[in-house]
Amino acid sequence: MTDLARPVPFRRLRPLRSLARSLVLTVLLSGCAAIGQMNIFSEEQELAMGAQFAAELEKELTFIDDPEVVGYIDRLGQSLARVSKRSHLTYRFHVVDTDDVNAFAVPGGYLYVNRGLIEAADSESELAGVLGHEIGHVVGKHSARQLSQQYGLSLLASMALGEEPGMLKQLTARIIATGALTRYSREMESEADSYGVQELYDAGIDPNGLATFFGKLEEMRGGRGSGALEMFFSTHPDPGDRANAVRSQIAALPAKPGLRADSPRFHEIQDRVKRGN
Numbered sequence: 001m002t003d004l005a006r007p008v009p010f011r012r013l014r015p016l017r018s019l020a021r022s023l024v025l026t027v028l029l030s031g032c033a034a035i036g037q038m039n040i041f042s043e044e045q046e047l048a049m050g051a052q053f054a055a056e057l058e059k060e061l062t063f064i065d066d067p068e069v070v071g072y073i074d075r076l077g078q079s080l081a082r083v084s085k086r087s088h089l090t091y092r093f094h095v096v097d098t099d100d101v102n103a104f105a106v107p108g109g110y111l112y113v114n115r116g117l118i119e120a121a122d123s124e125s126e127l128a129g130v131l132g133h134e135i136g137h138v139v140g141k142h143s144a145r146q147l148s149q150q151y152g153l154s155l156l157a158s159m160a161l162g163e164e165p166g167m168l169k170q171l172t173a174r175i176i177a178t179g180a181l182t183r184y185s186r187e188m189e190s191e192a193d194s195y196g197v198q199e200l201y202d203a204g205i206d207p208n209g210l211a212t213f214f215g216k217l218e219e220m221r222g223g224r225g226s227g228a229l230e231m232f233f234s235t236h237p238d239p240g241d242r243a244n245a246v247r248s249q250i251a252a253l254p255a256k257p258g259l260r261a262d263s264p265r266f267h268e269i270q271d272r273v274k275r276g277n
């Protein structure tokens with residue numbers, strides 16, 4: 001009997017062995033350029049891998065469980081996820097109790113926003129911009145693509161040689177240990193920005209929030225409290241360039257009156273978070 005509650009992400013790779021053989025050959029023949037867009041994981045495998053990674057991660061993190069704060073972040077996040085290109089997934093939003101100005105996504109729809117980021121944002125649309133960007137990583141299947149790029153050939157070769165599941169289990173452990181699931185290429189960061197802009201626009205939120213938040217990060221860099229920003233810059237390069245790219249994308253969108261830039265509720269929640277209750 002299959003224990004569906006236990007995530008065993010690669011179990012179902014076995015029938016793919018012959019496909020793997022032909023894929024190895026295709027990739028070897030077509031060279032590295034093909035690998036960047038390649039995704040060898042099915043959605044089911046991506047979700048199982050995400051669930052496993054999220055469970056590991058959540059052992060290490062401290063969360064804010066104030067229902068007012070969590071409820072607000074969830075409503076804001078769901079309003080963006082609902083209009084995203086992968087709206088059929090279940091999105092789970094968590095608030096991590098740390099000063100670091102950062103947010104991150106785990107494959108399959110697990111999203112984490114740090115207290116430091118809620119405190120650093122000036123408006124609801126800035127916070128929404130970052131949430132939209134992180135949802136954009138899920139929409140772009142960036143972790144699955146990144147892993148396909150980093151480990152694709154060894155995974156496929158292992159499948160072709162019939163070495164799974166032992167090797168795949170080891171590989172999953174290594175992937176989790178190195179945090180490779182949340183480190184993305186520059187192209188993927190831009191793609192996530194682009195998805196984020198569209199999500200905000202479609203949800204009726206002013207997408208300029210993402211651009212102004214990048215501007216703020218540039219200002220904060222090197223100033224007081226820049227230590228908390230280190231993490232963001234190690235995972236999110238070049239905010240200046242990205243702000244410009246975001247502004248160009250917004251300029252090309254049809255004018256839409258009534259986009260919401262801010263809300264009183266955001267500031268109530270921000271005060272609550274700052275007071276620590």
Ligand SMILES: [Zn+2]
Nearest residue numbers: 189192235236
């Ligand atoms: Zn990112």
